Amino acid sequence: MTNIHLLGVPLEEGAGRRGCIMGPDAYRTAGLAEELAALGHNVTDLGDAQRVDTGPIETEHNHLKFLPEVAGWTRSLHDHAFALAGADTLPIYLGGDHALALGTVTGHVAAAAQMGRPQYVLWLDAHSDFNTPASSPSGNIHGMPMAFACGLDGFPDLLGKPLPAVLDPQKLCMMGLRSVDREERELLQSSGVQAHDMRAIDEHGVARILRPFLDEVSQANGLLHVSLDVDFIEPEIAPAVGTTVPGGATFREAHLIMEMLHDSGLVTSLDLVELNPFLDERGRTARLMVDLTASLFGRRVLDRFTTSY
Numbered sequence: 001m002t003n004i005h006l007l008g009v010p011l012e013e014g015a016g017r018r019g020c021i022m023g024p025d026a027y028r029t030a031g032l033a034e035e036l037a038a039l040g041h042n043v044t045d046l047g048d049a050q051r052v053d054t055g056p057i058e059t060e061h062n063h064l065k066f067l068p069e070v071a072g073w074t075r076s077l078h079d080h081a082f083a084l085a086g087a088d089t090l091p092i093y094l095g096g097d098h099a100l101a102l103g104t105v106t107g108h109v110a111a112a113a114q115m116g117r118p119q120y121v122l123w124l125d126a127h128s129d130f131n132t133p134a135s136s137p138s139g140n141i142h143g144m145p146m147a148f149a150c151g152l153d154g155f156p157d158l159l160g161k162p163l164p165a166v167l168d169p170q171k172l173c174m175m176g177l178r179s180v181d182r183e184e185r186e187l188l189q190s191s192g193v194q195a196h197d198m199r200a201i202d203e204h205g206v207a208r209i210l211r212p213f214l215d216e217v218s219q220a221n222g223l224l225h226v227s228l229d230v231d232f233i234e235p236e237i238a239p240a241v242g243t244t245v246p247g248g249a250t251f252r253e254a255h256l257i258m259e260m261l262h263d264s265g266l267v268t269s270l271d272l273v274e275l276n277p278f279l280d281e282r283g284r285t286a287r288l289m290v291d292l293t294a295s296l297f298g299r300r301v302l303d304r305f306t307t308s309y
């Protein structure tokens with residue numbers, strides 16, 4: 001039994017199109033809390049977080065879209081995540097676009113540093129979201145959170161203070177990549193992120209990629225934040241996202257990752273991001289995300305294996 005706290009993050013300003021503001025309520029309507037409670041967990045819905053007002057933010061990068069709004073969310077979420085990391089609970093952040101990770105990941109990294117434990121991140125996404133303001137072709141801040149968390153140069157003052165601790169790029173594992181911008185690719189590779197594209201999944205399967213990473217987290221006694229972007233999944237089965245890229249993870253690949261994460265017992269926090277209910281078909285994407293989350297929290301077909309494979 002795990003104490004789970006749900007925190008809604010109705011943030012849509014980081015994305016290029018509107019609609020993610022409805023994400024938290026779509027997860028509630030799809031029955032996320034009820035599913036997790038049915039698995040025996042103690043679930044508390046904290047309601048929605050609120051953005052703080054930052055006033056204007058200075059930057060030479062005029063193409064950054066909705067900078068004060070995103071900065072206001074970053075400050076609010078950083079503090080929420082820091083506080084939740086210190087409590088005896090597993091927070092699930094219900095997005096909201098992926099810019100929410102500017103706050104959640106940096107908050108968890110800061111808390112881990114204070115606890116003296118290494119923080120790891122598993123990033124499940126078609127995109128690496130590793131642009132800096134200078135490298136971003138779009139100016140959409142949801143394409144930048146991991147560059148920010150890893151302390152790359154060139155960001156305006158999003159947090160209202162220097163980052164208390166930076167994420168070690170070597171403790172960041174990305175799976176599912178199939179859309180990375182040209183300069184972003186250089187940044188990603190020179191930083192030493194453990195980046196795995198869809199080709200790696202095709203050739204080796206998700207288990208062979210994920211297992212060594214989970215072993216590393218376990219051996220280091222690390223904390224593990226998982227950030228699941230809807231577009232990690234094949235758009236034919238998960239259409240409710242503004243940035244679809246064909247060739248995503250299958251239903252079974254995605255569930256296997258969740259089942260392996262559950263078996264590992266290592267996950268300490270989770271983002272569910274980029275769900276755009278305005279683009280959904282009768283709630284099927286919201287329901288798929290709820291089912292994947294249920295797998296991560298212990299739903300399985302059989303209680304135990306009857307044979308060893």
Ligand SMILES: NC(=[NH2+])NCCC[C@H](N)C(=O)O
Binds near residue numbers: 138142143181274
């Ligand atoms: N979280 C996301 N869906 N990110 C998409 C980012 C797309 C592109 N790389 C950009 O920087 O604009």
Ligand SMILES: [Mn+2]
Binds near residue numbers: 129
């Ligand atoms: Mn993303």
Ligand SMILES: [Mn+2]
Binds near residue numbers: 125126127229231232
């Ligand atoms: Mn994405």
